[in-house]
Amino acid sequence: MSVFIDGETRVAVQGITGRDGSFHARQMIEYGTNVVAGVTPGKGGQRFDDAVPVFDTVEQAVEETGAEASVIFVPARFAADAVFEAADSGVGLVVCITEGLPVRDMMRVMPYLEERGVRLIGPNCPGLIVPGQAKIGILPGQIVREGAVGIVSRSGTLTYEVIHQLTTRGVGQSTCVGIGGDPIIGTDFVDCLRAFEEDGDTEAVVLIGEIGGTDEQVAARWATENLSKPLVGFIAGQTAPPGRRMGHAGAIISGSEGTAAEKMRTFEDLGIAVARRPSEIGEIVAGWMEEA
Amino acid sequence: MSVFIDGETRVAVQGITGRDGSFHARQMIEYGTNVVAGVTPGKGGQRFDDAVPVFDTVEQAVEETGAEASVIFVPARFAADAVFEAADSGVGLVVCITEGLPVRDMMRVMPYLEERGVRLIGPNCPGLIVPGQAKIGILPGQIVREGAVGIVSRSGTLTYEVIHQLTTRGVGQSTCVGIGGDPIIGTDFVDCLRAFEEDGDTEAVVLIGEIGGTDEQVAARWATENLSKPLVGFIAGQTAPPGRRMGHAGAIISGSEGTAAEKMRTFEDLGIAVARRPSEIGEIVAGWMEEA
């Protein structure tokens, strides 16, 4: 078992002939992901790396290869349409790596996906990885290790750092999901916590949040009532000034809302562990895993 | 029991101070309908006929009076917004009498209603009446009679004609619903047949269709499989030429689709009674009621 995907999941890559798409398609295949199709309009009929069939539309890719998930590597101005296309094609999971999608586009995309029951991860995210089985997106395969810790995070390299801390300590991961740093995203913390709760392979969960919005607080409250597995949180941006966008479009403190201090306080008030330093996450989780 | 409404249903009248709205509000009240509120922006705080409180918004009307249904008598160019407003206010049933709504407006209205689980009857319809209890809309109360025949129809005066035929023969009605003559309407034949099937007071059903579209055929097929009560159909427009709009926006034969002959043939092929003349409906139904 694992969360959202596994080694069998049939994946189509939208933008497979682009610079990023081709690079990461190769990385995914190399990692063992079941990449069954690529999509680039006008390149239908070709084969990517002499192996993966390329189609003009996602619909054709799904019809011909039975793709169940798609991952998007197209430029920001085309990315929303790529999500619409994936949603119309019949895949159940769309992972949008592209960053820079206008919020206005995402507000239209979200109800479209909901009506069709399609899960979106991202945009502006590194995707997800099930160590030893498959990865969809750009998470580096060499830093993970098979194990029982579920990780969900709003950031990219900070997640790698945390995974690395765990792996270095011999603590493996069940699934790692980067949900993205934008203000409007598909799958959120709660969706992932729920999936980890249901996943038989996950024994503990790490949640990596940051400033901006109130998703971490919502997740902490949800976890208090619904998560039976140990959870540790980390919030980046304790030193971030208000009103400035810290790289991620979603990482901005608005008024008094969305500070790291407030988020950490919520975790503490609810009795959930909060790490002060990234390395402390490793210490805490390693402690749990030894006990178990 | 009855269909969609009964004597208790709390009704708000949108456009109550207009020419048509005020006339029919009085008619409804006189018939016994529980008209609890009127709505006319800018006339909030007044009382209609010194009795019914008038509000600026449907939302206020619902909050203050607990209205469960609304009926719309506003000009065509404002009617779609009146439906949106009703849908947002919390009523469960909206009856739109207004004719002349652009199809484009209706195409946006329909999914809005569906998302909120609000039933629309109309537009461009006479509304509905439960003899002896209540009416919402403009059906003349003096021609109906309490009884066990459910009537659903796309037209207005033709329905009166049929009701009259039945009443004259001593055959009363359970509920009569005019679903409207537009190409895009809310509640359709199948919705009404389903309601009549479930209604303990209804023993037989009359369906009055006309040229245009395929709703009658769909309804006939549905009835064959789901309706346990006797059904007779009548289709107006056997002499209508193709390609011309016969008054109702929806009454137009497109190509070979939507002719009266085709509709009647479907009924016959499925073994459902079809009347050739309006008066034949009365004969057929009166025959059934005597048997029972």
Add this chain to the structure above:
Amino acid sequence: MNIHEYQAKEIFRSHGMPVPPGEIATSPEAAAALAEEYGGRVVVKAQVHAGGRGKAGGVKLAAGPEEAAEAARAILGMQIKGLTVHKVLVTPAAEIASEAYVGIVMDRASQRPVFMVSAEGGIDIEEVARENPEAIHRQPIDPRYGLLNHQASRLAFHLYDDIGVVRQASDVLQRLWHAYEDSGATLAEVNPLVVTPDGDVVAIDAKMNIDDNELFRQPDIAAMRDEEAEASSERRAREAGLSYIKLDGNVGCCVNGAGLAMATMDLVKYYGGEPANFLDIGGSSNPDKVVAALSIIGEDPHVRSILFNIFGGITRCDDVANGIVEATDRLELDLPITIRLTGTNEEEGVAILEEHGFQAMIDMDEAVQRAVGAVS
């Protein structure tokens, strides 16, 4: 409301669609002058609210001004499905490498617009739909989203392989969508959509129907109504706020309500007569409307008998009776009039009519039979 090809092309042009030039001529000379101006081969096309123009000889290719004049001479004044051609469109003939069909219709069943495209263009699409339905690709449009780019692209890929042509066609489809949506159309089609030997995508035909209920917010399109193309009786009825359609029979029908009007026509036929028209006077009891209705019916030379069928609901029978009295006073009609009147204020209405020497009937079947019998 129907608009002509040349009007639809104006709308298409204003939305940036690739449409060849073209102008209207109402005389052979004008057609020749346009052919001269364009140079080369031109097509002369009847502008008439009827399908099947081509089969009826309403579209002709002309090698130059002389042939254009000849074509216009043949087409102008021609009858197509009962309608007289008053105008022709003269347009340069396109070089054609391939022809496709693209159209948008308002689909009643799904309550949304549906795009249809077929690589089999230039021919009767209803025939394709009947005989080779798989050749038509359909794309329902969520009206809240409009035509999404990937949908346009997918439709274009169904028609073409070359990515350059696909991109052009996607763009044309987007523009067609906006033309449809912004105009409040219930139908917009291009048949054929042509690819030229140079690889350009061009809309060489255009058809649009506009939702009548939209016209209040589309004054420019409302102004496109071709009154010449309407029967004059229908124009007068429209102006009087009546819903009237002329037919070929001899029993004139005047009814309140569209459904009852159709049922009345059907009953005329059932009892062996032929209805002369569809006419709905609506819910109003305004005597002016009754006057207008009676005058329009009375002027139809085929009418031998006039039938009123009024079911008083909102409409009061006494009001209609007064209208009939007033109308027959004002107009001098030498035709038998049968009146069926029932419902609200029936007794008062009957009394008024009898006072003025009319006999009013209560039963619809009997009234129709009498009106049919009155045709001598």
Add this chain to the structure above:
Amino acid sequence: MNIHEYQAKEIFRSHGMPVPPGEIATSPEAAAALAEEYGGRVVVKAQVHAGGRGKAGGVKLAAGPEEAAEAARAILGMQIKGLTVHKVLVTPAAEIASEAYVGIVMDRASQRPVFMVSAEGGIDIEEVARENPEAIHRQPIDPRYGLLNHQASRLAFHLYDDIGVVRQASDVLQRLWHAYEDSGATLAEVNPLVVTPDGDVVAIDAKMNIDDNELFRQPDIAAMRDEEAEASSERRAREAGLSYIKLDGNVGCCVNGAGLAMATMDLVKYYGGEPANFLDIGGSSNPDKVVAALSIIGEDPHVRSILFNIFGGITRCDDVANGIVEATDRLELDLPITIRLTGTNEEEGVAILEEHGFQAMIDMDEAVQRAVGAVS
């Protein structure tokens, strides 16, 4: 992206909102000339990307040209929340009968825009939200439908009783919605929306934030960026494709990834230091970016120690190492540099650095501690 009040008013005007006239002055003389032109009382308002202008003395009423010049003199050059005022808006003073607040924000939780209106206008809306939340009426907007008319009307009825004012205000709200939507804004507000003694509704203030990700399709708005209002280092970083925010500390941070950059700043603070900046070099290994980053950090006079924290995932450590070598070759920096490098091609990266006399560290905590300790 923040835009100034006068720019937001330009956008509002182009959407037909009732906005009083007003022009920008950058000198007391220009302010006086504008006051002369408008006649009567004017308001002189600091144009600066900071809230709380009024409290800070950045908004002054002037009875005529002389007072306007005086006000401009006082405001121009003033610091508000660390930002220097370079421009003032001079605008006729409005007669005010009542003040309301109307605004639209992008609500993350519901993933839609939300209208907020309050009859308590002209004051800090966040204060109202805290102390009297019931005074604010909220209306979530379905982005597929936009602001529906009845929603605009309902919001206006929450503010006003008079139907004439309600109609005007509904219209203003509709226009505000279109300004918000068409501009790709994440915030648009009018505080206060004024009703004059004559019953006219006027937007006398304006605030808009634009989604940075929209700017590619909003060239007119992108051109409104006030480069003078940015720290020059931030402008250079933006032009180099770096995400950089200047802070007040002395440990310069150069990190790949926004989350890791924040965590690095936090860790600097945790170990007793003060971060000098947020800087994300992104996923690219382009040495030019490393050069630009190092040069921007190096020019901050407060920086006493520079910390690289690179986690190689897609970014390859050897590429970053080469960038650091090249950058330090090109720039002459006399500051201690601490480098933490781990992940993809870590060994190659470390080897390159050691070859050039740098010491590379593997552990983040140790690296941060050393960088903090290096501040002398």
